[in-house]
Structure formats: C-alpha cells, structure tokens
Amino acid sequence: MGVASGLRRHIEPCPLFFDRADGAYFFDADGHRLLDYTLGWGPLILGNNHPAINAAIERQLTRGYAYGAQHWGEIELAERMVRVLPGVERVVFSNTGTEAVQVALRLARAYTQRTKIIKFEGHYHGWLNNVLVSYRLKPGDPCGPLPACGGQPPSEFAETLVLPWNDLPAVDETFRQFPGQIAAVLTEPILANGGSCLPDDGYLRGLVETCRTHGAVSIFDEVITGFRIALGGAREFFGVGPDLSVYGKALAAGFTLSAVGGKAALFEVLQDGRTIHAGTYNGNPISLAAARATIDALAAPGVFDELEAHGSAVRAALEAEASRRGVPLLTTGCGSVFSAHFGLLRAPRNYRETLRADMQRYGRFRLAMLRRGVHLLPDGRWYVGAAHGEAELAAVRAAIGPALAEVAA
Ligand SMILES: Cc1ncc(COP(=O)(O)O)c(C=O)c1O
CATH class of the missing domain: 3.90.1150.10 (Aspartate Aminotransferase, domain 1)
Known part of the structure; x- marks a missing residue:
C-alpha cells in the first residue's frame, strides 16, 4: 500500500x-x-x-539517545510547561497523541473510579478503539458510537458515549441518564479535525462546569491547539481551565512527543500507584530537547x-x-x-x-x-x-x- x-x-x-x-x-x-x-x-x-531545534538536538546527541530513566531534560521541560500552560500543575510524557489521550482517560478513570466517557461526533483522538468512533459520518447516520473502520470490536467502545458538539443540554442530560458512571468528557477545544468549528461563547466553560457538577474529569485534547493557537493553547486562548489537557504535535515541533498536563490531584493516582503509565520511550531525551527549544522559540x-x-x-x-x-x-x-x-x-x-x-x-x-x-x-x-x-x-x-x-x- x-x-x-x-x-x-x-x-x-x-x-x-x-x-x-x-x-x-x-x-x-x-x-x-x-x-x-x-x-x-x-x-x-x-x-x-530550524537552527535552534537543530542545535538543541545536536547537543543532546552527544549526551545520550535514550536513558529509560529520569533526567534533567524532563524537569526542565516540565517546568516550562507548568509556566506557560495556565492551570497546569503536573505533566507526564508519552510519545504520540494517541497514547497521551489514553493516559488522560486512564487517570480520569482511576481518579473517579468510573468507567464511561463522553466524546463528540467528528472529534479525532487517535486511532485506538475506545475513541475512534463516530469520527467520519454520513448525513443519515445515528448519533451513537459507530466504529470508523473494520477490526473494532463493539466491546472496546461499549463505555464510550457519543454526543453532538456545542450542545450543553445534551451533555447535562447524559450525565443525568448515567448518574455516577461517567469518568470523563473528552473534547477538542476547536473542532480542528472536523472543519475547524469554533466553540460557542461559553460552551467550553459550561462543559468544564458540568463535569465539575457531576464529579467527572474534563479533558481538552489539545494535540492540535496546544502550542499553536497560543503559547498556553486553548487554556490561554479561551481562558478556560479543564482538569486535564493532552498535548502532542507542535509541542516538539516535529519530533515524537506527547504529554498530559493538569491539576495535581489527578496525578496522585500515579504517584500512589493506583494506576500505571508506562513506555520505553517516555521522556525520550532527543524529543524533550526539541520541545524545550520549541517552547523557548515560541515564547519570543x-x-x-x-x-x-x-x-x-x-x-x-x-x-x-x-x-x-x-x-x-x-x-x-x-x-x-x-x-x-x-x-x-x-x-x-x-x-x-x-x-x-x-x-x-x-x-x-x-x-x-x-x-x-x-x-x-x-x-x-x-x-x-x-x-x-x-x-x-x-x-x-x-x-x-x-x-x-x-x-x-
Ligand atoms: C486532536 C487529536 N488528538 C489526538 C491525535 C492523535 O495523535 P497522534 O497522531 O500523534 O497519535 C490527533 C492526530 O491527528 C489529533 O488531531
């Protein structure tokens, strides 16, 4: 092919x-x-x-390709992210946006001890089965989790609820329909994967508040908007702070890196061992060097x-x-x-x-x-x-x- x-x-x-x-x-x-x-x-x-990224990577190349352990580069990038992303208190690193979305969902589920998630029609959150539903639709398709391709067993998206976007009453109604069961609401803050639709005034804030009211975790998938629509991504651009945000793409300007950032309380489930986030390449020093140079260049x-x-x-x-x-x-x-x-x-x-x-x-x-x-x-x-x-x-x-x-x- x-x-x-x-x-x-x-x-x-x-x-x-x-x-x-x-x-x-x-x-x-x-x-x-x-x-x-x-x-x-x-x-x-x-x-x-880009000269600054090339220089940062060349510097790192002589200091190691992969450590599989902690290093200063992680701390230096985490400090930059916490500084420029409003409301982000902790970060963890992964490799792709697809993975980092799963990290955010894992944190939300471990934190709330609930299983269901809400996603929206036309939003893309990576190619894994629990989120690759109702991504590309035909006009007459029903609203519900429809697989995007072959090889997606319904059991793998049985906990995924799908709603139309920019419709707060639909979200509120779904929370009432599944009391105490919804762990997270996952949204692209600008529907970049579905026509670059903008959120209505107050929609994102309403989404975050509705999650708070019902004890669920709000997650902005900022894989596109992060480090793109503003240095602080959608948090800065719209002035709204969800519980968690997912970053990728522009974060390392072309190198493989993703991250989840958000409220410290959400990360306690990792710190105290209630859940796990793993990966051989997590915190890869080459990608982290690129990301530090990227944030410094974007901060000019x-x-x-x-x-x-x-x-x-x-x-x-x-x-x-x-x-x-x-x-x-x-x-x-x-x-x-x-x-x-x-x-x-x-x-x-x-x-x-x-x-x-x-x-x-x-x-x-x-x-x-x-x-x-x-x-x-x-x-x-x-x-x-x-x-x-x-x-x-x-x-x-x-x-x-x-x-x-x-x-x-
Ligand atoms: C909003 C959003 N989330 C997640 C992903 C998945 O990221 P990746 O392709 O790095 O796995 C993408 C990729 O286009 C995306 O646009």
Missing part, C-alpha cells in the same frame, strides 16, 4: 513522496519545490531545519500575533477571491489552523453541519493549488507556521485566484 498512516492512503493524485524539507518548503521525489501548508499534519509550527515576543496575521491574510484572500468569482466559500477556525468550506453559507457549529460542504470541489481546488506549487491537506484544513513569512504570503495569494478560477465552473 506504500503509506505509513491509513489517513494518507487516498490522497489525490497519489500520496506524494518527499525527499527533504526546509523552512516552509517540501521537496518531492520528482524534484518539485512545494510551499507547505500541511506542516506534516500540524507539528511543524517552526518549519523544518510576537510569534503568535504573526501566526494569526498570516492565517487571517490567507483566509481573507481565499474568501475575497472566491466572492469575486461568485464561488460560495467560507473559512472557519483561527489564524494558525483553519478550514476552507465550499458551498456553506454560514460557519458550521459542529461536525454534522460540515457535511453539507462540497468536498469534491475542495479536492479539485487542492489539486489546482498543488499544480501551482502549494501543498494542502485533503480535508480542507490549513496549518500556518512561523516559517510562513511575507514571501510565502505573496506566493500563496498568487496561487489562490487562478486555482479558484479553475474550480469556479
């Missing part, structure tokens, strides 16, 4: 092979230089070949303002050029991660509302952009990073108009 992740399998015209990458550019095996707005599906917040003044400005300028160009050609197109999300939707007349509030978008036209647009040297994800999502500067903005603007003209008919 030739792809390392099933989600890369059906990419048109064919899954591209890359030879190398530098800054905001990927170079494919045929020698094309592509301006990249995929950022490797999100992690490359600083682009490729103005970084997030520039990300926001660049993304807003690209969104404005997309909407203006589309409107000039009579093509219905709108964008949702924020500057550093947003989605473009053909055919929608108002911003979708949840995953079901994104299903009305014309993805075939988006597919044609994506290919038209690729022919003009701009590399985009197939699902309408755009990632903006610090390597996107003025030259890249000019290049992407120059491609957008003609690409839209091609798909206007």
Whole structure:
C-alpha cells in the first residue's frame, strides 16, 4: 500500500513522496519545490531545519539517545510547561497523541473510579478503539458510537458515549441518564479535525462546569491547539481551565512527543500507584530537547500575533477571491489552523453541519493549488507556521485566484 498512516492512503493524485524539507518548503521525489501548508499534519509550527531545534538536538546527541530513566531534560521541560500552560500543575510524557489521550482517560478513570466517557461526533483522538468512533459520518447516520473502520470490536467502545458538539443540554442530560458512571468528557477545544468549528461563547466553560457538577474529569485534547493557537493553547486562548489537557504535535515541533498536563490531584493516582503509565520511550531525551527549544522559540515576543496575521491574510484572500468569482466559500477556525468550506453559507457549529460542504470541489481546488506549487491537506484544513513569512504570503495569494478560477465552473 506504500503509506505509513491509513489517513494518507487516498490522497489525490497519489500520496506524494518527499525527499527533504526546509523552512516552509517540501521537496518531492520528482524534484518539485512545494510551499507547505500541511506542516506534516500540524507539528511543524517552526518549519523544518530550524537552527535552534537543530542545535538543541545536536547537543543532546552527544549526551545520550535514550536513558529509560529520569533526567534533567524532563524537569526542565516540565517546568516550562507548568509556566506557560495556565492551570497546569503536573505533566507526564508519552510519545504520540494517541497514547497521551489514553493516559488522560486512564487517570480520569482511576481518579473517579468510573468507567464511561463522553466524546463528540467528528472529534479525532487517535486511532485506538475506545475513541475512534463516530469520527467520519454520513448525513443519515445515528448519533451513537459507530466504529470508523473494520477490526473494532463493539466491546472496546461499549463505555464510550457519543454526543453532538456545542450542545450543553445534551451533555447535562447524559450525565443525568448515567448518574455516577461517567469518568470523563473528552473534547477538542476547536473542532480542528472536523472543519475547524469554533466553540460557542461559553460552551467550553459550561462543559468544564458540568463535569465539575457531576464529579467527572474534563479533558481538552489539545494535540492540535496546544502550542499553536497560543503559547498556553486553548487554556490561554479561551481562558478556560479543564482538569486535564493532552498535548502532542507542535509541542516538539516535529519530533515524537506527547504529554498530559493538569491539576495535581489527578496525578496522585500515579504517584500512589493506583494506576500505571508506562513506555520505553517516555521522556525520550532527543524529543524533550526539541520541545524545550520549541517552547523557548515560541515564547519570543510576537510569534503568535504573526501566526494569526498570516492565517487571517490567507483566509481573507481565499474568501475575497472566491466572492469575486461568485464561488460560495467560507473559512472557519483561527489564524494558525483553519478550514476552507465550499458551498456553506454560514460557519458550521459542529461536525454534522460540515457535511453539507462540497468536498469534491475542495479536492479539485487542492489539486489546482498543488499544480501551482502549494501543498494542502485533503480535508480542507490549513496549518500556518512561523516559517510562513511575507514571501510565502505573496506566493500563496498568487496561487489562490487562478486555482479558484479553475474550480469556479
Ligand atoms: C486532536 C487529536 N488528538 C489526538 C491525535 C492523535 O495523535 P497522534 O497522531 O500523534 O497519535 C490527533 C492526530 O491527528 C489529533 O488531531
């Protein structure tokens, strides 16, 4: 099949092979230089070949690849995370977002001694059976835990309840239906995997408060939003503090690292041995060196303002050029991660509302952009990073108009 992740399998015209990458550019095996707005599906917040990250890794390379034991690098990263993530008092490290989501659920279940979890339609929390449900739906599908692929035994998602997003009464009602049984509510704070829908005003705060009222743990899956929409992720951006947050992707800017952070009380179940979190590569010193350099680079003044400005300028160009050609197109999300939707007349509030978008036209647009040297994800999502500067903005603007003209008919 030739792809390392099933989600890369059906990419048109064919899954591209890359030879190398530098800054905001990927170079494919045929020698094309592509301006990249995929950022490797999100992690490359600083682009490729970043001098500070390279230097940090080179330093670590001579000091050891893996210890399988505690080291200063863990403490130095944990201290940085606690400093920049509002309300985060403790952190533990894992490797992928998929794993760290499971760590958060394990902590929540051990802490509450309950088993059920709530997740929402269209939200992606990794590829394991208990959360890979109701991820990609068809319009008539019922609301309930539907497996996303073969090989998912129903027993493995029997404790997962699925609800529509941005609907607080549905959450409250479910807590009343299953009193004392729900351990956690798991949500992406911006529905980046399902059309970059934004939470309604007060929704995230309401979710956290509803969890508190019913003795459950609130978990923000910040694998995309963390270290991207603000240095403090959704906690800072929305001013809301859940019990736990899950980090990955941009945390180590392209190196394999994930983490769970949150209230100290939740981590006591690990400290006193009520539960276990394990992994040969947990706290890998190379990835941790990359993460420390990433946070230091992201903490420089103005970084997030520039990300926001660049993304807003690209969104404005997309909407203006589309409107000039009579093509219905709108964008949702924020500057550093947003989605473009053909055919929608108002911003979708949840995953079901994104299903009305014309993805075939988006597919044609994506290919038209690729022919003009701009590399985009197939699902309408755009990632903006610090390597996107003025030259890249000019290049992407120059491609957008003609690409839209091609798909206007
Ligand atoms: C919100 C969210 N959670 C979890 C994951 C899983 O992370 P990983 O692919 O590192 O396992 C992803 C991956 O795209 C994600 O977007």
